Amino acid sequence: MLKYILRRILELIPTLIGISLISFIMIHIVPGNPVRILLGNRYTVARAAALTKQLGLNKPLWQQFLIWLWNILHGNFGYSYVYDKPVVKLVLQAIPHTLVIVVVSVMFAHIFAVFLGAVQAYFQDTIFDQVVTVINYFFYSMPSFWLAILLIIFFAIDLPWFPSGGIVNPQATNPSFADFLHHLVLPVASLFLVSVAGWARFMRSSMREALLQDYVRTARMKGAREFRVLFIHALRNSIIPLITLLGLSLPALLSGALFVEEIFNYPGMGLLYWNAIMSRDYPIIMGVTFFLGVVTILGNLLSDVLYAVIDPRIQYQ
């Protein structure tokens, strides 16, 4: 198992080089120029030429890429053009905020979706199931940014229960943890609602299939209660496909957090990425992309490892 994990981590290297190369090409295909944005209305041709040279943007692209790669190998992700701070430092500042939103919403969404999907499958085709299905589709088809805006309108403006953005009250000198949680509610709720819907659908169909299996009949034959049949015997089997989804959804949620962070002005990775793209801050774009690549691959690895934990038939060499 350990050997397997190690091998998977080594596989990271070529994948990451590939990801970096593609995103490097992409940001240079996109029109726009960081020098123009940085100089703004102080723009002159001479200043632009000087800054271009200073940032190393006058070199051929392949050289720029190799320099970037070489620096990465030395742990140097470069400096942000806009903030004039090391990329690593900016990313490390932003990660905790994103992780809080994503981890909390993923955790709640997963637990709730598993429960909801299981119960729906058990009561399949009843009124309950149909009503929940309609509600699920409603949230499933709703883009997270749109949902976030609706939540702000309903629960921050019409009903001023929650703040509409930020992490803590900016006026507070010594913000409390409760204040922090208060600011967390709406962003987490928007990610939660959007992810629950899809996962519950998935869980429902997986559970439906599990409930038809022979071992479920065996469990009933033993005299087990329906609760036990559903949550002990069928659940653990039907949750296996959902684990893939968990691993794959980690990067998707980080990018989902991108819009949500932008709307709630939540200073996480998403907002950092967003602003960097807007100002063509190449080092940050490359650094965050690199980081997302790592998360994607680790997410896959995590789900593969969880597979083996839950399903004894799966073994890795």
Add this chain to the structure above:
Amino acid sequence: MANSVLNVESLNVEFNMEGNYFHAVRDVSFKIEPGETLGLVGESGCGKSVTSLALVRLLTQSARVTGKIEYQGKNLLDLPERDMRDIRGNEISMIFQEPMTSLNPVYKIGAQISETLLLHKDISPREAFQQSLEMLKKVGIPRPEDIMDEYPHQLSGGMRQRIMIAIAMACNPKLLIADEPTTALDVTIQAQILELMKGISKDLGTSILLITHDLGVVAEMCDRVAVMYAGQIVEQGSVDDIFFNPQHPYTRGLLNAIPKIDAEQKQRLQPIEGNVPPITRMPKGCRFSPRCMHASDRCRAQQPGFFQVDNAEHLSRCWLNEAKEA
């Protein structure tokens, strides 16, 4: 007889198909005496498995079950689900045709056997584990200590069926329902499993309802036989009655369809022509009449009841037996 283990009287099972109810099992009655093995025989699709699942009330919601299933003075069909759960796995147990899929793939063997004990007996997990280990030894599993700690996918089909038997017998039930327990297994393994069931039923005095389409298995295992066709029992009697003095044309047909090792080289097997009718299109008179070479107009118009053959236990649902009875 008042002391039968199970007394089934005019059991009907109907399935709801697009608003209409159709009989899958019609007016089935039989008794199972203590320690006895009753064989329920018939072609695929004649209602054997439906009958067995109806006995323990494990049919889907769309099935309507009526009649009487008397167990220890109670009609199982009237019991609340809670009391039925106490009986399942404890007093009436069941093993199934598919040992490969009947065990839960994500739990260890030990846990799956102990579960039955823990559900029904007031014992500690440790005691349940010990008793499960004893059961494994009883069903002839080699290295029982190791197997307790293994998962179903590590075992062969025969081994898994042994585990299923261990689960079913863990609480020492009065009745074991075995629904085609050896159909999915190799012939040599079949013999071992049958031998095991026979031994256990003898040691513990368990009655067995053995559902099979294999008359060889019946001859090997059963004391009495009920032959089912199209949801009805058509002939019932002791093993000797059925094998040496079969009355119903369907029973005879089944017996003729068995290959015999001492038959002459050129002799062909005689299959029964045609198939079991689907439950949506049952013939009006005797249900076997469309496939029966003795069928008369009366057979096609009117359903026969049971007629006694040579002794009180031997019954046949065929007009041809009417004359003999009189």
